[in-house]
Amino acid sequence: MHVKAIAGDDEAFLAVMQLHKQSLLRTALAFLRNEDDAIEALQEITYRAYKKVRTVKEPSYLKTWLIRIMINYCQDQLKLRKRYTVDDSGLETVSAEDISYIELRDALATLSDQEQRLIYLKYFQESKIKDIAQSENIPESTVKSRLYKTMRTLRSYFEDKGGSDHV
Amino acid sequence: MYETEEARLKQLKEHLDQQSLPLSEADQAIRQGMERVRREKKQARKRRKRIFGSVAVVALLLLTFITSIRVSPVFAQAVASIPGLEKFVELIAMDKGLDAVIQNGYYQEIGVTQTIDDKTLTVDGVILDETGINIFYTIESKRSLKGLQVDYIHLKAEGIPEGSFSYGNIMDEEEIHTYKDRIDYQFGELYTSQNQSFDLSVAIKLKDQETVFSVPFTVLEQVKASEVYTIDKKVDIQGQQFTIEKVTVSPLRVGVKITIDPTNTMKILQFEDMRLEDEKGELWGSIRNGTTAFGGEDGKYTFFLQSNYFSQPKKLYLRINKVQALNVEEAFAEVNTETGEWLNQPNDQKIQLLQSNKHHAEFIMKNTDEEEFPFYFLGSVIDAKGEEVETPTTGKYGDEEATHWDLNFGRTDYANPLRLELFAYPNYLEGNIKIKIK
Numbered sequence: 274m275h276v277k278a279i280a281g282d283d284e285a286f287l288a289v290m291q292l293h294k295q296s297l298l299r300t301a302l303a304f305l306r307n308e309d310d311a312i313e314a315l316q317e318i319t320y321r322a323y324k325k326v327r328t329v330k331e332p333s334y335l336k337t338w339l340i341r342i343m344i345n346y347c348q349d350q351l352k353l354r355k356r357y358t359v360d361d362s363g364l365e366t367v368s369a370e371d372i373s374y375i376e377l378r379d380a381l382a383t384l385s386d387q388e389q390r391l392i393y394l395k396y397f398q399e400s401k402i403k404d405i406a407q408s409e410n411i412p413e414s415t416v417k418s419r420l421y422k423t424m425r426t427l428r429s430y431f432e433d434k435g436g437s438d439h440v
Numbered sequence: 441m442y443e444t445e446e447a448r449l450k451q452l453k454e455h456l457d458q459q460s461l462p463l464s465e466a467d468q469a470i471r472q473g474m475e476r477v478r479r480e481k482k483q484a485r486k487r488r489k490r491i492f493g494s495v496a497v498v499a500l501l502l503l504t505f506i507t508s509i510r511v512s513p514v515f516a517q518a519v520a521s522i523p524g525l526e527k528f529v530e531l532i533a534m535d536k537g538l539d540a541v542i543q544n545g546y547y548q549e550i551g552v553t554q555t556i557d558d559k560t561l562t563v564d565g566v567i568l569d570e571t572g573i574n575i576f577y578t579i580e581s582k583r584s585l586k587g588l589q590v591d592y593i594h595l596k597a598e599g600i601p602e603g604s605f606s607y608g609n610i611m612d613e614e615e616i617h618t619y620k621d622r623i624d625y626q627f628g629e630l631y632t633s634q635n636q637s638f639d640l641s642v643a644i645k646l647k648d649q650e651t652v653f654s655v656p657f658t659v660l661e662q663v664k665a666s667e668v669y670t671i672d673k674k675v676d677i678q679g680q681q682f683t684i685e686k687v688t689v690s691p692l693r694v695g696v697k698i699t700i701d702p703t704n705t706m707k708i709l710q711f712e713d714m715r716l717e718d719e720k721g722e723l724w725g726s727i728r729n730g731t732t733a734f735g736g737e738d739g740k741y742t743f744f745l746q747s748n749y750f751s752q753p754k755k756l757y758l759r760i761n762k763v764q765a766l767n768v769e770e771a772f773a774e775v776n777t778e779t780g781e782w783l784n785q786p787n788d789q790k791i792q793l794l795q796s797n798k799h800h801a802e803f804i805m806k807n808t809d810e811e812e813f814p815f816y817f818l819g820s821v822i823d824a825k826g827e828e829v830e831t832p833t834t835g836k837y838g839d840e841e842a843t844h845w846d847l848n849f850g851r852t853d854y855a856n857p858l859r860l861e862l863f864a865y866p867n868y869l870e871g872n873i874k875i876k877i878k
Binding site: 291295318322397421 | 456470
């Protein structure tokens with residue numbers, strides 16, 4: 274089915290999008306934290322992917338590729354949002370559990386775009402190191418060392434915050 | 441090592457996975473995303489025009505072309521064995537005759553280049569015979585050639601007969617540094633001169649900057665002579681008569697010379713399914729991309745078919761089963777380009793005027809069963825004072841609903857209404873004509 278999608282077949286492409294729509298939506302929600310924005314992101318990613326789908330060289334990486342362009346899009350959106358909107362998270366009522374998530378998400382937001390992608394693909398999409406390496410176009414060993422370095426950055430973030438684990 | 445961090449990430453993942461997803465909105469978003477691409481593609485298709493130019497008043501142009509391309513493995517192999525020819529496959533694959541020219545090594549590599557500023561034009565190769573010349577050329581640049589337009593093309597040679605030519609290609613979106621095209625120059629009469637040296641000028645416009653390339657080249661191999669068969673047979677299709685005079689078989693094309701009986705009550709327009717058939721039932725049809733006929737004076741026409749020059753059949757027949765025709769009084773369109781008003785046209789009114797002014801007119805014909813009417817349908821344009829109005833550039837394109845024809849008039853001081861001769865129209869006479877050629 275993936276092979277057909279690369280040849281630009283309408284129905285096959287639709288089927289691929291159906292197959293991956295949950296993963297794509299979850300990705301958008303993880304980054305954008307808003308359903309409306311996630312739906313808009315899905316439309317945009319369908320558009321971009323459908324336009325470009327002939328250029329994918331390796332069908333088995335189609336999912337990772339889709340997730341990757343989704344993350345890129347979300348990261349761009351977040352940068353725009355930073356410039357133009359006020360943070361309204363203070364208006365939400367949150368539980369202690371939520372606070373832990375918010376902290377982690379804030380920590381993740383301090384990482385570079387690539388570090389965020391690596392963490393997201395590895396821990397949220399549970400993608401294989403091999404697939405991540407292909408999608409990022411870097412060697413597998415580099416994926417591993419960058420992930421390792423990123424975990425160290427996260428740890429030092431929490432340590433500097435004074436151990437929010439104990440809240 | 442980082443178990444705590446990993447555990448926190450895992451927790452967050454599970455939390456996120458529990459979120460309900462707006463799935464029906466998602467389906468709609470996917471559909472909308474795909475629809476946006478389809479709309480854009482449709483728009484892009486509209487812009488794809490092939491430009492036709494005519495240098496001679498005597499030549500009438502009937503053009504037809506299709507867009508789907510099928511390549512046989514044998515042909516693909518022959519193409520692959522000639523360096524540089526591969527990129528032109530899409531421009532030759534629709535014609536069995538050209539296919540055989542390539543397979544029989546009659547395509548001749550030239551490889552002459554000229555560089556002006558950052559642009560280089562290369563004449564890659566040619567096919568020359570007594571009926572015309574096909575020139576395959578490429579323009580390359582380090583900078584983007586997006587938006588490149590071919591302004592005009594001239595071909596000079598000592599003793600070259602006047603003729604008609606077609607050129608223009610769609611640039612590949614992903615290859616913005618290369619423009620490739622085939623110029624199909626068709627001589628108005630057989631060219632039998634010993635001179636095989638040509639001078640090609642190609643003027644292009646890119647971002648308002650004009651570049652004129654001028655490349656001389658010589659074709660080394662001697663031209664293969666045409667084979668001429670005199671037939672002289674009168675035939676009848678639903679009461680309308682015409683005479684098949686002679687058939688000329690050349691490497692690039694086969695010309696069928698026909699004289700139409702002046703006493704016919706209907707004007708015969710196109711021999712849509714005219715074809716050659718050999719003893720094994722193999723067929724050669726009309727030219728799919730280029731000039732399909734010459735003539736018109738005194739009811740004499742030459743129609744062109746794909747060439748079987750290299751196949752050397754034992755027996756050969758000319759076959760016709762349907763002919764486009766209109767009653768004589770309906771066989772022209774009369775229209776006022778300033779008011780958009782029709783004064784005459786075929787009774788079933790299949791052609792509509794979409795928009796017009798003194799400079800330009802755009803006609804459309806609705807597709808039947810999603811089939812595009814593939815013919816360029818308009819011939820000479822005569823104004824109210826009986827003077828010809830030239831149409832230096834014309835274009836044809838199709839979208840999903842209709843076929844469009846664009847006409848640009850050479851001058852605006854003409855008097856309305858304009859009388860446009862119809863060369864093709866979807867109205868048919870049927871019969872079964874089979875004539876022995878050899």
